[in-house]
Amino acid sequence: MEDNVILKAKELSVEIDGALILEKMNLDVYSGELLGIIGLSGSGKTTLLSSLIGVFEPLTGDVYFAHTTKDNRKILKSVNRLKEAFRQKIGFSSQLPSFYSNLTVVENLKFFASFYNLDKYTRDERIKILLDLFDLYLFKDKIADSLSGGMKRRLDIACAMINNPKILILDEPTGDLDPILKKQLWYLIKKINEKGTTVILASHLVSDLELLCDRIVILADGKVLKIGTPLELKSSVLQGEKIIVESIPGNYTSISKEIESNKGVLNIVTEGQRLVIYSKTGTNVLKDILPILEKLKERVIEISMSKPSLDEIFENIVGKG
């Protein structure tokens, strides 16, 4: 597995304006994987992504890139040392689309292609492929600023991919997009990844990443709290079920006090007009709840039991963190 590492953050600490944003972070990114990074706003996602491409000089530790030497050996070399060579091999799409809004789609692609010493044929071919891939061909001569939000996002990723990168890093790629565009974009990202490009993406839409990513990193306060496949995360963090109760008059404080004594109960939270009970053994807890509701003269509106989603796992982890 170690041989397959394309990017490695080792004991990485990053400080900005005297504040420690990332703290001794260790992270391996494997070649060809689609790695999702989730975390609260301000948890350090963007800093981590920026640090991975060498934007910030680390306070401690470093970020390493799997570099192939002239004699065809694969070694890990600091991205801050490689810098230009490393940047040739990455594509980055930040939260805000990063292109010249007063240039056309093609002009933007041509401009960013000029950074990579591509010959005209290769450049034009790549542009054509990207225009096709991102459904931008019809808009190639449109001024970038006149594109819709989804188009802009697609153009931005297209610009990030103009160098045919080994690693594509996407920071909140679906930030401003509507659900349909989001789906389209997730599909596109998956497609890119399937073509062999390593994709690292950060998002706060945990549920979307659950379906998309091979592995997920949960960040909080500049630290990696959990890392693994969605399944691993689910099983490692919350073993059991989630019971949702909605009743009238909804005296959830009293219900919580009554049910707390059950050993199977892991956590109880009130979410609006509902009571959510996390338990190791859902069936047992459910058995106990019904009499309590009856005792407290609560009229049941809804009661259900299910496995927790990645969203809940995330909340649970971050809440503890």
Next chain:
Amino acid sequence: MLLRSKTSSLIVILGPLLIIFLVGIAFDNTGYHNIKIAAYSPIYSDLADSYITRLSSQSYRVFKTESELVCVDAVKKGTYHACIVFSSDLVVSKDLESEIKIYIDNSKLNIAWIIKDTVFEKIDDKSKEISKSLSDVLLTTFDEIKKEVDLRKKSVVDLTTKNDVLIGQVDSVSSKIENIKMSYNDSVPISQISSGVSSALSGFNSYKSKVDDLLNDLESELEKIGGYLSDLNCSSSLTTIQSSIVSAKEIISQSSNDSDFDKAKGSVERLDSYIDSISNEISSIKTQIVALENSKKDAKSESQSMKQGLLDQLGKIVEVQKGLNNIETRISNIQIKDSDVISDPIRTSVVPVVVESTHLTYLFPTLLVLIIMFVSLLVSSTLVQMEKTSNAHFRNLISPTKTIFFNAGAFFVTLLIVMIQLLIILVITDLSFDTAILHNILFILLVSLVSSTFFVLLGILLGSIFNSEETSLLGTLVLGLALLMVSGTILPLEYMPISVRAVADFNPFVLTYQMLRDIILFRAGFEVISSEMSYMLLYVLVLGITVFFMHNVFEKRSMKLHQRIHIPFKVLGKNISDKKPKRSVFIKQSKQYTYLKELVLDAKKMLVKDNVNSEDLKKAKKFYLKIIEVYDMLPVTDRKKIFSEIEFIHKEISKHK
């Protein structure tokens, strides 16, 4: 925005203060400083030296130069403000060759007239002194003449008095002479006497001739008689004698009856009477002559007296003459009598070191520098800012291309713009106005290129330092204005203290202006501008190195800025970083966190109610916006502390929405 950016706050607050401070230091005085005047004279006369002494003061320093050419060149170069050339062995004279020439550089529009007036004033002061001394000489002479006149006036009065006496005496003699009766009887018939005498003489002469004729006739008759007597035998002869005697008798009787004789006699008788009357008259005259003799005696005596008087007067007149001679000597001793020379003892002329037809020519170097400086600074800093604030900037930063290439792009684009603009201006100026530019266009373009390079690099540096276009523009303008204020364009450098001016002399604006001025106005060659050019090249080198090495620092800062901008924080689906706060929250940094906590509590109160109505939601949103505004100002550590509570508020608002 301003509160968040230290450099922005700094430039907004300190920029105007910096200008006021600089201008304050530079111009906080009332006089001039270090006005340097070059002087030259082939032979320095005392008068020339006295002018130099007069010109030398604390503010004015006069330096003697080797030649007139050096003196004038020094003004052209700007080493000296004026050049004063005294004619050889300068003296006060009407002579055209004796004059002072003041060479002034009219191209220094804001100081030329001041220098001219001041130098002129000082020279004029000295000239007035000379004029005064010349007038004093005149007045002293007048005074002495007056004394002389006063002294001689007595003699003249005496002369007048004595003259009056003499006039009396003359009158007396005159009346005496008047009294001498010199009349004679006009009735003496002199003409008649004369004609009578003539008549008598004529009568007598006539009578005498007749007598003579008779005597002759008589003689001839007598001879005839004598002949006849010898011929006595002839009775006829007797008869003839008898007849001759009868004829002689007739002749005699005729002569005795002659009227001429009577006339003559009458005339003589009348003459006699005339002579009597003349005799009477003569005796009368004789009497008068006697009287005249007496009068003559009197007159002689009077004349003696008058002679004495006249002799006395002569003495006096001699004295007066002496006095007049004295006055004449004094007047002739006055060397300068010409009124023009006295009123303007030294001819002074002002000669411009450069003769141009319009003021535009004088202004043109300044205009060029202004264009070069402001266009270069503003365009380059704006291009850098546009690049920095462009969405594409982050992609450029993480590209394999080094940031310095983007700066180089901004540099060459600006340089190209400036140079094209200058070329157009130069050609239009040369063709449209009476200002010859194109003859030296290569030099002008070379200087413009070096100067533009400096200002473009400076603009790039400023654009890199500041984080927004507004502050960058403000910073650029502040710097541009500061350079302009201490350039001598608005207020002369001569107003500045020497220490400040020493710095101002190295102002790139001033150096560029000097070079363009030398080239455009004086058609100077490279050797003349080499010193300024060296400084500019040094500046360019230093600034180029600074920009080159600083680009890494600015790149990292841009990265940080990018990171800060993109801290994701959503307000009802919109990125708060893109949203301008409705009003700024001016709270001390130490109290921001406390204030934020209060806001969070207020927002929560609105949202944790059992029935949240639209009014509550509206209030909560308001609090939320304030929260976001303050949150953005907090350090990351504080943000982390309160983030979950804000997240909760956000979720609650979203839910109710």
